[in-house]
Amino acid sequence: MIAIDTVRKRYRSADGTVEIGPVTLEIPAGGVTALVGPNGAGKSTLLTMVGRLLGIDEGAIEVAGYDVSRTASKDLAKVLSVLRQENHFITRLTVRQLVGFGRFPHSQGRLTAADEQKISEAIDFLGLQELESRYLDQLSGGQRQRAYVAMVLAQDTEYVLLDEPLNNLDMRHSVQMMRRLHAAAHELGRTIVVVLHDVNFAARYADRIIAMKDGRVVESGPVAEIMDGALLSRVFDTDVQVIDGPDGPLAVYY
Incomplete structure (x- = not known):
């Protein structure tokens, strides 16, 4: 479980002062939990506070x-892995070398046969x-984005935090990515927390949704509870109607 207790944060950004909280929240172990809400x-x-970034x-x-604030980095890295939005890649790394970085908390740079196996499994899982x-x-x-997600999965942690993993992906590859993340949670036993812009991806592939606005949690719960037109209209400051789609609820914006 991820337990967030009365967390606050205030800092200056390029867009002005950012204020978060107070946030008190529990994210249960297992499955996919999606964080949704408008920009800002x-x-x-x-997510980055949970990941101690x-x-x-x-x-x-x-x-x-x-x-999270007190645990040694080497110990936390065996429990929790994080993918940030901004990834500064070294161009002369191969995909396999990049994914291999995910094994550093376990190997300290000396890859074993077991590490190589984990790397291969992550590469196969992401179709790379x-x-x-x-x-x-x-x-x-989009291919680089998949490689970064493979690196995080290769770290082989129970908890995985992904900040907008659908960046740079077209619709088809976004669907494939979300299917793989859903499978990672349910077949590999991971707890995946993901920031998504599209609430319909959250509705289709997540088990739980946390809706945020103005630095606070508006509501959190199972998908069926959060996919409510009045609630989403309040979160996104626009008229939202939730309809029954072929695979579950869909949000339509007006």
């Missing part, structure tokens, strides 16, 4: 019982077999 809602900031001003965050010897600067943005 605080989704990515909350950004410190908190007040409150506490625990992941699987580990206090034909690209594993290619350099990153030879790939499309």
Whole structure:
């Protein structure tokens, strides 16, 4: 479980002052939990605080019982892996070399046969077999994004945080990515928390949704509870109607 207790954060950004919280929230272990909300809602900031990429001003965050602020990095990295929005890649790395970085908390740079197996499994899981010897600067943005997600999965942690993993992906590849993440959660036993812009991807592939606005959690719960027209209209400040689609509820914006 991820436990967020009365967390606050205030800082200056290029767009002005950002204020998050207070946020008190529990994200149960297992499945896919999607963070949704308008731009500036605080989704990515909350995720990066859970992943200890950004410190908190007040409150506490625990992941699987580990206090994120106090746990040694080498120990936390075996429980929690994070993919940020901004990835600064080294062009002369191959896909396999990049994915291999996910094993560093376990191997400290000395890859074993077991590490190589985990790398191969992550590459296969993301459908990157034909690209594993290619350099990153030879790939499309979408292919690089898949390689970064493979790196995170290769870290083999129970908890996986992904900040907008559909960046640079077209519709077809976005669907494939979400299917793979859903499978990773349910077949590999991971707990995946993902920031998404499209609430319909959350409705289709997530088990739970956390709706945020103005740095606070408006509502959280199972997909069926959050996919409510009045609630989503309040979150996104526009008229939203929820209809029954062939695979579940769909949000239509007006």
